[in-house]
Amino acid sequence: MKEAKRPVNAHKAYHAHVYFNEETKNIAxxxxxxxxxxxxxxxxxxxxxxxxxxPCWSCQITFGEKDFERYILWLDANRxxxxxxxxGLTGDDLKDHTDYAYxxxxxxxxxxxxxxxx
Numbered sequence: 489m490k491e492a493k494r495p496v497n498a499h500k501a502y503h504a505h506v507y508f509n510e511e512t513k514n515i516a517x518x519x520x521x522x523x524x525x526x527x528x529x530x531x532x533x534x535x536x537x538x539x540x541x542x543p544c545w546s547c548q549i550t551f552g553e554k555d556f557e558r559y560i561l562w563l564d565a566n567r568x569x570x571x572x573x574x575x576g577l578t579g580d581d582l583k584d585h586t587d588y589a590y591x592x593x594x595x596x597x598x599x600x601x602x603x604x605x606x
Contacts, residue, residue: 492590492591492593492594492595493589493590493591493595494590494591494592495556495560495574495590495591495592496590497553497556497557497560498576498588499553499576499577499578499588500552500553500577501550501551501552501553501576501577502550502551502552502553502556502574502575502576502577503548503549503550503573503574503575503577503584504523504548504549504551504559504563504572504573504574505542505546505547505548505549505572505573505574505575506519506520506546506547506549506567506570506572507542507543507544507545507546507570507571507572507573507596508544508545508546508547508570509544509545512570513534513536513545515568515570516534516545516547516570517534517547519563519566519567519568519570520534520547520549522566523549523559523563524549526562527551527555527558527559527562529549529550529551529555529559530549530550530551531547531548531549532547532548532549532550533547533548534547535547540599540602541585541598541599541600541602541603542573542598542599543596543597543598543599544571544596550577560574560592563592564592567592567593569593570593571591571592571593571594571595571596572591572592572593573585573589573590573591573596573598574589574590574591574592575588575589575590576588581603582600582603585598585600585603586600
């Protein structure tokens with residue numbers, strides 16, 4: 489099994505996608521709410537359905553390079569075995585979700601067919 493690529497602070501802005509399911513949605517909701525409350529981050533909708541390229545239910549959190557170190561350490565320590573995709577925001581969605589994709593927890597395959605590669 490390959491090792492998941494850990495987050496590195498190499499971009500100006502990021503998304504963290506907290507993945508969850510029916511059994512873990514309460515843990516995820518508390519984690520996402522705390523991200524907004526403790527760090528003042530923008531927390532997106534709590535999707536209890538598949539959205540975009542994500543293979544699991546998810547919630548998106550937006551943050552910048554200035555919050556990266558402190559937030560990633562906190563997120564990793566408090567995710568309670570939830571998988572989190574962290575990716576850079578460069579304007580190239582495909583690269584953001586492949587080359588600039590980092591993981592807290594188990595890496596999962598995302599749906600790359602979602603991106604128009606023509």
